[in-house]
Amino acid sequence: MVFKAYIRLIPSYIGIAVMYMVMFAVLLGMTMMGGSGLNGSGESMDGFVSLLAVNDKDNTEESRAFLSYLENSTNIKMADIDFERENAVQDSLYYRKAEYVLTINKGFAEMLSSGETEKLLSSQVIAGSASEVFTESVIDSYIAAARLYIIGGYNTAEACKEAAKTLENGVEVTGFSSDNGWDAENTGAYLFYNFVPYIMLMMILGILVPTFSSFLNEDVRSRSFCAPISPVKYMAQIICGAFMVCLVSAGVLLLAGTIITGGTLFNGHCFYSLLQMLVFMLFSLALSALVGILGSESVKKANYITSMVSNVLGLGMAFLCGVFVSQSLLGENILNVARFLPVYWYVRGNNSIYGADGMVYDEGVIWTAILIQGLFALAMLAAALLAAQIKKGKGSK
């Protein structure tokens, strides 16, 4: 009967879960649409064009080879400027005929050969533009490659040709995470599981804390214990109800995730992802029990506590532990604090499962993360039991 009544309470708080579910769907959908690869390595410059104008004052075989390399670069479009005309450079930059004006200085070949690279080139650019960053990166790569060939014994002209060839072909790198197309195909799944600790915590706290508070409220509990039901059975039925709510929440999350990500949630190493989700769910359940017990003096107070705790814990842990911002971008001090929170270990496990955020797939790391989350869940359960015991002691004085 307690179980049935507990389930009857759930519709009163389903609105909160629906709200977070919608937020989750929007968050996941938007992140996927604007998303990059798991390591940011899939970032593409497709469609980007830098308007480059070159004034070759050296006009040697080496400078022409360099010019040819620039002309053949995919994301560079050569702009034609009459360098003889006064103010031509300023005008072309002003009217956006060119975004980057490069001058190959006289003595380019000699200076490249001798390694005096500082005075090889000069430029006028639109400061802070993407063209500035991109074009300089292309030029630097070329000069570095050419210098490498020269040091390796090539003459300057050959070095320039080889550098162009090398950069055109690119370098083949086999990474752990890009194995079996894991990186490209599983971005959606990775993002889904990455958001789970935030959304699941908010959903579970939102539903379970007020319902726990209602049933563990001293008046209702005492009144119920006057009936022929033992405290153990009473608690067991409430926990069963709460566990069912958690499972349904997780199921709904998975269903929504499957739809949004196009069914990639159950690929590859999904066993670990689901196990992590289950363990984190148990942590959320135990935390809800603790907050519910602490807030059980009155349901009004519990609702206030739910809202406060959900936001502080949910958002706080999400930001500190790498749900919204990659762990690799977080400062060392923040990560040192985050290590004491289960979400950090969840995200770390998830990064390892998907070889994301600079991590590689490592079962040792994953199991460690899962076990630590399990310990957090146990600690929270112990705290909830202790809180219940203290409350019972106060009530039965």
Added chain:
Amino acid sequence: MKGSDFIMETVVKVERLVKRYKELIALDHLELDIKKGEIFGLLGPNGSGKTTAINCILSLLTYDKGEISVFGKKLCAEVKKDIGVVMQNVAVLDELNVRENIDYFCGLYISDKALRKKRVDEAIAFAGLEGFEKFRPKKLSGGLLRRLNIACGVAHKPKLIIMDEPTVAVDPQSRNRILEGIEELNRQGATIIYTSHYMEEVEQICSRIAIIDKGRNIAEGTKQELKKLIKNTETISVEAAGLSDEQLETSKNMPHAYDCKYDGKTLTLLYSGGKHNLTRLLDYMHNEEIPIGRVYSLLPTLNDVFLEITGKELRD
């Protein structure tokens, strides 16, 4: 039909019950013997130990010494089936409506769905909650909420009903309805333990009363028996201005009068026994041609009993 009409079978027996909160002794060798069919009143001021005694009987509190038996047994699941409880604080689930709340608490005792539905319907009718079945507790007035609390406690038709101050913060109309309901439950055969610090309620409905103070049972019996414990049997007040010393002295010496107060306007005489005390006093005043105003003759209340035994008012 009140308890005295039944065979005097003990339903609840409390012997030498002691409950301490550190230094404070909440129950001090409390003795209670509640018979089948009674409406047994536990009367005492706030903090006298009424609720503590109830909580000990219901095993919601542990106690330091003494024995408690209900239906001749220690409290166990089998015994609990026959007990209904109406707590001092309204104990309902805010998220459930009236019917669902009654069904939940009734369901803790009765698993048969059809029987439970019948009992819930009866409880709704008994508590006058028809039309409010779909209302959540927050939408109910204070009186209706109290009635819901009672309905939740009695829906499973228990043989023993324990009511801990069920009329606290209730308007007079709802209070009367609740008191009538309690008498109806008693007529249907339930033994009722009723705690209150409202002596009028206890006098109105209880067949036997225990007066508790500082955790001790200081007096027990029917209201008539309790009133016999004290000297005062009647208090007469007469508005009579300007009595002479001689007239005052004569009034003081009226047969059975044992105390006299006069504030220059109102004469108050306390009597112990005797008949026609009022007639005698009025005859004297008539003969003396003393002009009189309003006249009151008051019988002793349980508050007078409490006052005389403890030296303080019930509502101190």
